[in-house]
Amino acid sequence: xxxxxxxxxxxxxxxxxxxxxxxxxxxxxxxxxxxxxxxxxxxxxxxxxxxxxxxxxxxxxxxxxxxxxxxxxxxxxxxxxxxxxxxxxxxxxxxxxxxxxxxxxxxxxxxxxxxxxxxxxxxxxxxxxxxxxxxxxxxxxxxxxxxxxxxxxxxxxxxxxxxxxxxxxxxxxxxxxxxxxxxxxxxxx
Amino acid sequence: xxxxxxxxxxxxxxxxxxxxxxxxxxxxxxxxxxxxxxxxxxxxxxxxxxxxxxxxxxxxxxxxxxxxxxxxxxxxxxxxxxxxxxxxxxxxxxxxxxxxxxxxxxxxxxxxxxxxxxxxxxxxxxxxxxxxxxxxxxxxxxxxxxxxxxxxxxxxxxxxxxxxxxxxxxxxxxxxxxxxxxxxxxxxxxxxxxxxxxxxxxxxxxxxxxxxxxxxxxxxxxxxxxxxxxxxxxxxxxxxxxxxxxxxxxxxxxxxxxxxxxxxxxxxxxxxxxxxxxxxxxxxxxxxxxxxxxxxx
Numbered sequence: 001x002x003x004x005x006x007x008x009x010x011x012x013x014x015x016x017x018x019x020x021x022x023x024x025x026x027x028x029x030x031x032x033x034x035x036x037x038x039x040x041x042x043x044x045x046x047x048x049x050x051x052x053x054x055x056x057x058x059x060x061x062x063x064x065x066x067x068x069x070x071x072x073x074x075x076x077x078x079x080x081x082x083x084x085x086x087x088x089x090x091x092x093x094x095x096x097x098x099x100x101x102x103x104x105x106x107x108x109x110x111x112x113x114x115x116x117x118x119x120x121x122x123x124x125x126x127x128x129x130x131x132x133x134x135x136x137x138x139x140x141x142x143x144x145x146x147x148x149x150x151x152x153x154x155x156x157x158x159x160x161x162x163x164x165x166x167x168x169x170x171x172x173x174x175x176x177x178x179x180x181x182x183x184x185x186x187x188x189x
Numbered sequence: 190x191x192x193x194x195x196x197x198x199x200x201x202x203x204x205x206x207x208x209x210x211x212x213x214x215x216x217x218x219x220x221x222x223x224x225x226x227x228x229x230x231x232x233x234x235x236x237x238x239x240x241x242x243x244x245x246x247x248x249x250x251x252x253x254x255x256x257x258x259x260x261x262x263x264x265x266x267x268x269x270x271x272x273x274x275x276x277x278x279x280x281x282x283x284x285x286x287x288x289x290x291x292x293x294x295x296x297x298x299x300x301x302x303x304x305x306x307x308x309x310x311x312x313x314x315x316x317x318x319x320x321x322x323x324x325x326x327x328x329x330x331x332x333x334x335x336x337x338x339x340x341x342x343x344x345x346x347x348x349x350x351x352x353x354x355x356x357x358x359x360x361x362x363x364x365x366x367x368x369x370x371x372x373x374x375x376x377x378x379x380x381x382x383x384x385x386x387x388x389x390x391x392x393x394x395x396x397x398x399x400x401x402x403x404x405x406x407x408x409x410x411x412x413x414x415x416x417x418x419x420x421x422x423x424x425x426x427x428x429x430x431x432x433x434x435x436x437x438x439x440x441x442x443x444x445x446x447x448x449x450x451x452x453x454x455x456x457x458x459x460x461x462x463x464x465x466x467x468x469x470x471x472x473x474x475x476x477x478x479x480x481x482x483x484x485x486x
Binding site: 003004005006007008009010029044045046047048049052053056077078090092093105106109110111112113114115116117118131133134169172 | 269448
């Protein structure tokens with residue numbers, strides 16, 4: 001769990017519930033930990049802030065290396081912005097360039113426009129209740145990237161091999177289906 | 190997916206927004222230029238106001254919401270969330286800030302109160318943060334709809350003493366709830382003038398049910414780390430940055446200190462050679478009636 005800033009404890013407890021004792025979660029706040037992890041989660045928070053910490057500590061490079069060697073990564077909200085390849089209308093922020101998508105920050109507006117909605121997700125039997133907080137959206141992607149869900153025509157959930165990118169917050173609800181997909185990837189690895 | 194099926198302004202969204210700020214530093218700014226410096230340093234959000242608390246103290250007079258034009262300029266200049274302050278009880282200033290599109294409203298004792306009653310925050314789509322000195326005050330604000338609490342401390346002093354005292358009180362009062370039976374919890378709720386259900390939630394969770402930041406007098410990286418070690422979820426820094434000798438260096442150091450709050454060796458590196466922090470005022474020299482923290486109830 002990349003734990004510099006944001007909804008870290010919520011993500012840790014959601015992941016612990018999904019793991020049900022079959023593994024452990026560590027918070028990463030310095031370099032040297034990422035290489036020992038079987039899966040990585042980049043939580044929501046403020047992407048600019050988190051990315052500065054990734055730069056300053058060298059953790060960003062470690063994440064790039066892990067992603068390249070096939071380690072599964074689940075990135076939510078700010079995490080999605082961080083692992084993207086390009087951020088619209090942004091010159092001061094450089095994403096890690098792992099997931100081959102272009103994202104737009106605050107795609108739905110400011111906090112006033114934050115929303116909850118039941119969305120249809122590819123492969124899910126029933127709708128998924130998603131929480132969007134100043135959420136980004138995916139505005140462009142390569143053919144390798146599979147779209148899992150859309151809201152109002154905007155892509156909000158994708159997968160590219162070992163990478164899962166979500167514009168919303170699975171750690172704030174009790175539905176663990178995305179965690180289960182992620183943990184399946186970790187076990188396959 | 191039709192837009193009319195979306196739900197806005199729910200408690201989950203408001204409290205969720207506050208959770209995204211955890212582990213972060215929220216900095217007071219008065220101009221777009223300062224907001225950019227704060228963002229560059231790694232602030233999670235900026236708080237727009239017309240003057241930093243230290244200057245508000247000096248200037249005297251009535252302190253009001255900042256000029257909407259400047260708030261708008263700040264919103265346009267950064268991608269991190271922008272918060273702004275309203276006077277205690279001034280729900281129209283709050284309506285204006287919601288119309289501008291700020292991400293969070295601080296109903297703040299730093300500005301001059303207009304009412305003994307606080308704004309009913311649950312009526313708004315935008316989330317609120319409010320100051321508190323003790324558990325009862327924190328829970329009264331949460332009952333009114335606050336999605337985030339901060340210690341009041343004593344703003345504009347650069348003296349962290351009151352923030353420490355308020356954090357100790359809130360955390361200590363929560364600890365005493367552990368193991369209480371229903372009757373005792375009922376008595377406590379009555380004594381501290383707080384909602385019984387919220388008191389029970391604190392007893393159960395052993396923390397406030399919303400994000401709890403430290404604020405009011407934080408002026409150095411060590412101050413920020415101190416508040417984090419006392420279990421604050423993050424810190425607000427007001428005058429401490431733009432009243433210091435080198436704001437961008439101080440801002441970055443405080444961000445790094447919050448991230449490495451439990452590592453004294455790193456804190457030593459972070460604290461070196463930052464220039465002078467804000468001069469500050471010893472709280473012991475401020476007469477009771479001039480304290481900002483006594484505003485609100």
